[in-house]
Amino acid sequence: MTAENAKLYRCPVCDTVVEMLDRVGMELVCCGPPMEPLEANVAQWQAPAHIPLVRHDARGITVRVGDGRHPMDADHHIQWIELRCGAVCTRQFLQPGQTPQVFFAGVDLSKELILRVYCNLHGLWQSRVSIGCGARRHRPRPAADGNAACRSAQWAAPSAAGFVA
């Protein structure tokens, strides 16, 4: 089983969201009608405020939501930011008033990263990013502090081909 087996479902009546870790064929029901699979939005040009961007250093990665100015009010906020990397799935829940930005330590940067954020008003957003540290083509440069570190100064946006449905 991989992290990608886990699927989110939303009740069309009350908007309750649940996660099914492994599909066994049964239908999920909350208020009566079947719960619907929660598909990720991927079109950056539709709402750049929600696309997860990533920056990395030797300790891990920082994930930011869009330009970092997404509202974090009680009525409209990012509820969580999730990182999927191979078999690992890590989710940081956020509260109104917090900054929609999360640091994940100890990430295997040789693997493709799947970044997901959930906005209480605009739903699920997802992007895929390959940083490639650890790959042969990538050679970490010495950092200013003298440590042999790999880091990026810019926020990496996934390429168009990196988006998934």
Ligand SMILES: [Fe+2]
């Ligand atoms: Fe939003």
